Amino acid sequence: MYRGIVLCLLLSSVLLAQGQSDSISSPPLNNAFLLEVVNYSEVVNLNVFNAATFSLKHHFNPRFGLRASVRFRYWDEQAETTQNSESENIKTQMKHFRKGFGSYFDCFYYFSNQSPVKFYAGLGGGYFFSKTDVEALVQKGEVYTTYGFWGAEWLIKKRLSLSLEYVLAFSYSKIKAKDDLVPQTAFRKIQYTNYELTQKPIKLILSVYF
Amino acid sequence: MRLLKIFVVLSFTLSLGFAQKQPFAFPKYAMQFAVKDLLRFDDYMGSVISFKYHLNNHYALRAGIDVRYSDQDQNRDEYNAYPDEPDSLYRQEDFNEKNTDYGLTIVLLRYFRIEQPIKVYIGNGAGFSLFNKKNTNKVVQSNAFNTKYEADGYRLNWRFLCGVEWFFHSAMSLNFDYGFNVYYEKKTVKQLDDTSIRRRTRHSTRKSVNVSPLQMRLGLSVYF
Numbered sequence: 001m002y003r004g005i006v007l008c009l010l011l012s013s014v015l016l017a018q019g020q021s022d023s024i025s026s027p028p029l030n031n032a033f034l035l036e037v038v039n040y041s042e043v044v045n046l047n048v049f050n051a052a053t054f055s056l057k058h059h060f061n062p063r064f065g066l067r068a069s070v071r072f073r074y075w076d077e078q079a080e081t082t083q084n085s086e087s088e089n090i091k092t093q094m095k096h097f098r099k100g101f102g103s104y105f106d107c108f109y110y111f112s113n114q115s116p117v118k119f120y121a122g123l124g125g126g127y128f129f130s131k132t133d134v135e136a137l138v139q140k141g142e143v144y145t146t147y148g149f150w151g152a153e154w155l156i157k158k159r160l161s162l163s164l165e166y167v168l169a170f171s172y173s174k175i176k177a178k179d180d181l182v183p184q185t186a187f188r189k190i191q192y193t194n195y196e197l198t199q200k201p202i203k204l205i206l207s208v209y210f
Numbered sequence: 211m212r213l214l215k216i217f218v219v220l221s222f223t224l225s226l227g228f229a230q231k232q233p234f235a236f237p238k239y240a241m242q243f244a245v246k247d248l249l250r251f252d253d254y255m256g257s258v259i260s261f262k263y264h265l266n267n268h269y270a271l272r273a274g275i276d277v278r279y280s281d282q283d284q285n286r287d288e289y290n291a292y293p294d295e296p297d298s299l300y301r302q303e304d305f306n307e308k309n310t311d312y313g314l315t316i317v318l319l320r321y322f323r324i325e326q327p328i329k330v331y332i333g334n335g336a337g338f339s340l341f342n343k344k345n346t347n348k349v350v351q352s353n354a355f356n357t358k359y360e361a362d363g364y365r366l367n368w369r370f371l372c373g374v375e376w377f378f379h380s381a382m383s384l385n386f387d388y389g390f391n392v393y394y395e396k397k398t399v400k401q402l403d404d405t406s407i408r409r410r411t412r413h414s415t416r417k418s419v420n421v422s423p424l425q426m427r428l429g430l431s432v433y434f
Contacts, residue, residue, distance in 0.1 A: 039250035112434050117381040119434040152241050152432040168258050188288045197279035202251040
C-alpha cells in the first residue's frame with residue numbers, strides 16, 4: 001500500500017508541480033516503450049504493456065502510428081524423487097512443461113494534435129499460442145483477438161506521457177486437452193471454444209519516448 | 211483503506227493547487243473514468259465508453275454504452291482405453307452458453323457556478339438495456355440428459371443526480387455524483403429438463419421496479 005502511495009505522490013508531484021505541461025503538445029521523438037501501471041491486489045507495479053515481453057510504439061507522424069507487442073513464455077521443469085525404505089522403493093517423476101508465444105499489432109490515430117491531452121482511437125489484432133504439459137494433462141490453446149481501443153493521452157513531459165484507455169475486444173479461443181484419468185485405462189478429451197465480445201479493464205499506460 | 215489512500219492522494223493534489231483561468235470555459239469533449247483504487251480505473255457510466263459533450267458552459271450530455279457478448283462451447287468426450295482393442299467412448303457432453311447484454315444511458319447535466327473552482331451540477335437522464343442468456347447442456351451415453359435455459363428481457367432506467375466537479379488541471383477534473391436510479395425490468399425465463407426419468411418444462415415472466423441510490427464513484431474526466 002505504502003509503495004503505491006509513494007509512487008502515486010511522486011507521480012503527482014512530477015506531473016502537477018510543473019506548469020509547463022500545458023504548453024507541450026507533441027513528443028519530439030517518434031518511438032516509445034510502452035508500460036502499464038497495474039494495481040493488482042493492493043500491489044502497484046509497472047508491467048510491460050499488454051502483458052508482453054516487449055512493447056513499442058512508433059509514430060509515422062504526430063497523428064498516426066503503430067504499436068507492437070511480442071509475448072513469449074517457456075518453462076520446462078522435471079523432477080525425480082526416490083524414496084527407499086526396508087519394505088518399499090518408490091520412484092516418482094514429475095514433469096511440468098509450458099510454452100507460449102504471441103504478438104499483437106495495432107494502429108492508432110490522434111484526433112487532436114495541439115492540446116496536451118489528446119483523444120485517440122485505433123484498431124488491432126493478435127494471436128497467442130500456448131501448450132501445457134503437466135502430469136497427466138496435455139493442453140493446447142490458441143487465442144485470436146481483434147480489438148478496438150480509444151483513450152486520452154496526456155503528455156506530461158517532453159518524453160513521458162500517461163494514457164487511459166478503453167478496449168473492446170472480440171476474441172476466439174480454442175483449447176484442446178487430453179487428460180489421463182487413470183493412465184492406460186481411461187482418458188478424457190476436452191475441446192473448448194469461446195467467442196467473446198467484451199471490454200477489457202481500463203489501462204493506465206506510461207509511454208517513454210526515445 | 212482504499213478511501214484512505216484516495217484521500218491522501220487527493221489532499222496532496224489539492225495542496226499543489228491549480229489556478230483556473232478566468233473567464234472559465236469548458237472544453238467540448240471528455241472521456242470519463244471511475245477511480246476505483248490507487249492508480250486503478252474503471253468505466254464510469256458505460257463499460258465500453260463513458261463520454262461527455264458540452265453543448266455550452268451550462269449544459270452537457272453524458273453518455274455511456276455497454277456491450278457484452280459471449281458464446282462458449284465445450285465438448286467433453288470420455289473414453290475407456292484397452293490395451294488390445296480400440297478406445298471406446300462411454301460419455302459425451304456438450305455444453306453451450308451464450309450471453310448478450312447491450313445498453314445505452316444518456317444524462318443531461320446542468321452546471322451552476324462555473325466561475326468557481328468547484329462547480330455544482332444536476333442531471334437527469336434515462337437508459338435502456340437488452341439482455342439474453344441461453345445455455346444448453348446435453349449428455350449422451352451414460353446417464354443421458356438434456357437441459358436448456360433461456361432468459362431474455364429488457365431494463366429501463368431513469369436517473370436523477372447532483373454532484374460537484376473540480377478542475378485540477380486545464381484538461382482534467384475530478385467529480386462525484388449523488389443520486390438515485392429507478393429501474394423497471396421485465397424478464398422471461400424458459401427451462402427444459404429432459405432426463406431418462408422425466409421431461410419437465412417451465413415458463414416464467416417477472417416484472418420488477420427497483421429504486422436504489424447511485425453507486426458513489428469518484429470520476430476522472432479527461433477533456434480534449
